[in-house]
Amino acid sequence: xxxxxxxxxxxxxxxxxxxxxxxxxxxxxxxxxxxxxxxxxxxxxxxxxxxxxxxxxxxxxxxxxxxxxxxxxxxxxxxxxxxxxxxxxxxxxxxxxxxxxxxxxxxxxxxxxxxxxxxxxxxxxxxxxxxxxxxxxxxxxxxxxxxxxxxxxxxxxxxxxxxxxxxxxxxxxxxxxxxxxxxxxxxxxxxx
Numbered sequence: 027x028x029x030x031x032x033x034x035x036x037x038x039x040x041x042x043x044x045x046x047x048x049x050x051x052x053x054x055x056x057x058x059x060x061x062x063x064x065x066x067x068x069x070x071x072x073x074x075x076x077x078x079x080x081x082x083x084x085x086x087x088x089x090x091x092x093x094x095x096x097x098x099x100x101x102x103x104x105x106x107x108x109x110x111x112x113x114x115x116x117x118x119x120x121x122x123x124x125x126x127x128x129x130x131x132x133x134x135x136x137x138x139x140x141x142x143x144x145x146x147x148x149x150x151x152x153x154x155x156x157x158x159x160x161x162x163x164x165x166x167x168x169x170x171x172x173x174x175x176x177x178x179x180x181x182x183x184x185x186x187x188x189x190x191x192x193x194x195x196x197x198x199x200x201x202x203x204x205x206x207x208x209x210x211x212x213x214x215x216x217x218x
Contacts, residue, residue, distance in 0.1 A: 030056040033069075034148060037061060038109050038196075041119035041146035048145065064105040068098035117196050122146040124200060125192060128207035136214045138163055138170075150184075150191040162188035166217050173213035179206050 030053040035045030037058065046053055054077060059069035073081075092098070108114070122145055129151060133139040140154030153163040153170070167187030174181055182191035190210075194203070 027055070028053040032056050033059045034193075037105065038114040038118050039147045039193075040144075041122055042115060043109070062105060063098050063101040064108075066098045066101035068102050070102070112196075114196050118146040121194060121196070121198055121203070122149065125149060125194070125203050125207075128203060132207065132211055132214070135211070136218060138166060138214060138218045144191075147196070148191070148193055150189055152185075153188045153190070162186070164188050169217045170210075170213045173216060174209055177209045177213070179209040 028051060030044075030046050030051075032045055036056070037043065039045070039061075040048060042048055044056070046056065055071060055073045057069065057071050062068055062070065126142070126145075126149065129139070129142045129149065133142055133151070137157060138153050138155075139151050140157050140160050141152040142149070143152070144150050152160075153167040155161045155163045155166070162185060164186045167183065167190070169187075171181055171183040171187055171190065182193060183189070184191060192206075194206075
């Protein structure tokens with residue numbers, strides 16, 4: 027049985043409706059939440075007819091005090107409608123490709139970037155002290171992250187400062203990505 031958590035990777039974030047599509051698999055169960063409701067708290071579990079029938083037949087019922095509330099359900103429907111109507115899968119692909127070009131350019135300039143990973147609107151870089159040993163650049167990363175924040179670039183900093191995640195919204199412009207890359211470039215040049 028394959029169970030996939032699409033809380034961060036689903037709903038067009040990676041340049042496909044679901045992250046698992048990139049791996050060529052179809053899960054037996056997958057979950058969605060976070061941006062599913064466009065800021066309104068809602069989650070869902072999606073499964074096959076066969077699994078649903080077995081669960082129902084067993085008498086196993088899960089309920090919560092806010093299950094099936096109309097307002098969050100309508101928010102989720104609206105989110106899906108917007109994703110489809112505005113073809114946000116394509117938007118994610120375009121923004122992701124443009125940002126990846128920036129990251130590759132920065133990696134060719136700054137040896138502290140040991141890896142670029144992700145796709146679409148969920149990408150990251152790993153900062154290392156040496157590309158061969160791949161030792162994490164904790165202190166340098168903290169200083170770079172702090173300098174980025176001071177200059178207006180908010181990052182998701184992970185692994186004690188050695189991993190930066192970039193998760194821009196679907197509305198991000200090329201000019202904003204250019205500015206973000208310039209801030210990151212300046213911070214790296216200043217610290218390393």
